[in-house]
Amino acid sequence: MKEKRVLPLIFTLCLTLTSCGQAAAGGGISAAPMVDASPDSSKGQSAGTVMSCRIVDGAEDGNLLLAELDGAGSGVYTLTVGDIPVAVDGEKASAADLTDGMTVEVDYSGTVLETYPAQLANVSSLRAQTPPGGGYTDLCGLWLKVLDDLWSTDPGLNGMEGGGTVPYVGVDLSRAPGDLSAAEKAAVAWRFAQLHGAAPLSGTFDELAKQGYIDRAELSWKDGVFFSIAENHSHDEERYSLPVLQFDAQKWRGGDGADFFSDCMCVWPENGVWSDYAVGSEAVS
Known part of the structure; x- marks a missing residue:
């Protein structure tokens, strides 16, 4: 794996979002029948x-x-x-x-x-x-932005050998900060997959492997890409005057095909929504 350090980068929420979908309650795996x-x-x-x-x-x-x-x-x-x-x-x-x-x-x-x-x-x-000030306003929109930024990173991981994009997208928000409801997580997963012409599968890496989607022995997913967002606790000792979300995000196709956003931070802008975030470091394998 090669790693490159980048200066904190602010991404602006710019997707035009129109609809989302559902996974099984409790983070189980579900496509979109x-x-x-x-x-x-x-x-x-x-x-x-x-x-x-x-x-x-x-x-x-x-x-x-x-x-x-x-x-x-x-x-x-x-x-x-x-x-x-x-x-x-x-x-x-x-x-x-x-x-x-x-x-x-x-x-x-x-x-x-x-x-x-x-x-x-x-x-x-x-x-x-109207959401109260300082609440997790449009947190679903933030996670959709992060996922879409990951999708755009190393786009070759999104395609099939014979052409076209992967038919499945796995999304794991079980450890994402913000306490989204089961329905909100399901909606984010479905909407993200829909944006890219794929079927959503909600679940952890282990759950998707157990269901036979991810080949654990070969460390690969032939016809899908796995995305995850997880809370980062490495800066818990730091204090901020405004609410802060700290997280890592990952895109994975196999042992030699993955992208990572590490030490990400999103600061509540006081009179706005969760939308812009900075990436502490980015790695590609």
């Missing part, structure tokens, strides 16, 4: 239901990706706002006032169309709340 969305495939619940969600992505154009926040729920949903009445912090608003990272209460009929991501039927209103 598509299910017939005809009325016969609808799953009925009690009439008149309110669901609490996070806007993971898509607020910029009103095509929302929502991650369920109720209890241990791991549901991921898409919703086009259109003419649905919107309120923000108790005041009448519009779809243009929504931002990624907001929590939102969705009033709907109680029926869920079992597409992937799922769809909430007959939505009658959205009630959004």
Whole structure:
């Protein structure tokens, strides 16, 4: 492995994000199966239901990706706002006032169309709340940015020998800082894979190897690339006036094909969102 040191580098969140997806609850492995969305495939619940969600992505154009926040729920949903009445912090608003990272209460009929991501039927209103200052605002957007930066590093690792990109993308956010819910992690994994025309597999390296995707004996993944983000504790003794996220990120295709972002840091900008981060060092093998 050769290692190169780079000066701290600030990446700016510049992706146009439109939708995300779901993995099995508890960090299990799941691809993104598509299910017939005809009325016969609808799953009925009690009439008149309110669901609490996070806007993971898509607020910029009103095509929302929502991650369920109720209890241990791991549901991921898409919703086009259109003419649905919107309120923000108790005041009448519009779809243009929504931002990624907001929590939102969705009033709907109680029926869920079992597409992937799922769809909430007959939505009658959205009630959004602005995230409090200093919270993990749009943390999903930050992790999507980190993953996409890794994808762009050494793009040859993303391709198949016969041409085209890998059919699978593995994403492990189980140790990423910020305490994302199961649904938020699933949404990030699905959206990232979708951006690059691949199917998402959520799970750790060991879980994916156990399922037969990664060849542990050969230390390789023939038809996929594994991405992970994990908290870095090497600077725990340092003190900062603003909240700080410290992490490492990795892209892995095999023993001789991997990229690493180490000692990464993202500082809360006080009046903004988690978006820019600095890479302490970068290594390629």
